[in-house]
Amino acid sequence: MRPGTGYPDGLGDVRIEFWGAAGEVTGSCYVVHTPRARVLIDAGLHQGEREAFEHNQRLPGDLSSIDSMVLTHAHLDHAGRLPMLARKGYTGPVYSTAPTADLCEILLMDSARLQEADAARRARKGPTQNGDPEPLYTPEHVPAALALLRPTSLEVWTPVAPGVQARLVDSGHILGSASVELKIDRPGEPAARVVFSGDIGPRGMPLLLDPTIPGSEGSPPDLVVMESTYGDRDHRTLESTISELREIMHQAIWAKERVLIPAFAIGRSQLAIYYLGRLAGEGVTPTLPVYLDSPMAIAAMKLYHRYADQLDERMNYRGARGRSALDYPELHLCETVEESQRLNDRDGPLAIIAGSGMCNGGRIVHHLRHHLWKRDTRVLIPGYQAANTLGRRLVSGAASVRIFGDEIPIRAKIDTVGGLSAHAGRSELIEWAAASRRGGRCPIVLTHGEDPQRESLALALSEKLGARVLRPAFGESIEVPAPART
């Protein structure tokens, strides 16, 4: 018996199981076990890593025992397995911000189509290739998943399961992205507080507001779980990024190049349009035709306009002719496959923004296949490229890459513009960690980072903050320390 509680030993414990983003940047999925409930934080797709296929198939425990779920934001590596959980029998509520719920509608339908296409490709290769040819889910499973979404307001406590309340705050990463704070009742003890960072955006990034530090009442949390994507390095400053971009676009326009920009449909695509518009607005570069070749990015852009009140002053300022920061005058929207294919024959200078952000699927792969071997092409990589993705092979200087069975020599210029990342750099992560501990001394759990980045950040956090830092492996469970009695 747990002394003074009337509960058996262990029943008052709170622990977290890590079913993804443990030593990798994709597949975020954590189960919070509390005395009276189980709450899932995110249900992301694993992408790129060797075990991705197997890990995607694996459920985070018995779904009927999970009371509710909280989604941090509408990126596939955080929300992409939601329809699979609904398909396998999860019927509980899914709490998120309102923009995240709306973005999920476009994200998950697109993902379902990609799942079907991947499954068809596996089926063609035969049953021995990567096991099950069955897709994780198809478009018909998406409406049931969307019906579970419960949009909630930022910065209010919402009861999400028996004895568990959640509070979402803006994490500044994409429209609607949130950090999550949980308050968990424990028998005979003060409530436990656990903070999940979600993906943390950099400060000062255009369009978005800066991240809000979780913790409404100033009480220190008992555990902080945070991302470590760029745990080993800082980004370039915004000013130097813009001058770098200006230089690249100058060269591209002068040499009449075709600039291919692989970008996540949600977040990075809108940021890319903003920057190209800003350069054109300065009059430094001519207004280059920009093709947004992604129905999902086009739909997401409409939501950026709809939720402008949750974004920064650039989105709310109306300049000449009532244009906002995303109204680029030479922007062409490519909704259909035919419109996308027509771009193959178009000569530069022009820019094409297409998904996926790590070149492991989507229309960008077709553009790369058509143009990587040409010297009048430039690939502008604006974000993180996970291990084993086509994007990673491009940035690591491969001489050729295999696309749809063809070996394509790389003659295009490959530029990485690090300062456009939607993730905080190392110094900002350390500052975020210090602030979110709110003067307490709780342990910090590092997730959502490959091992070199997470080890580097772990060392910095223990040296600079004196923090105990934990780095869970896939499937590992960590107990939330008992709150200090007051």
Ligand SMILES: [Zn+2]
């Ligand atoms: Zn994200």
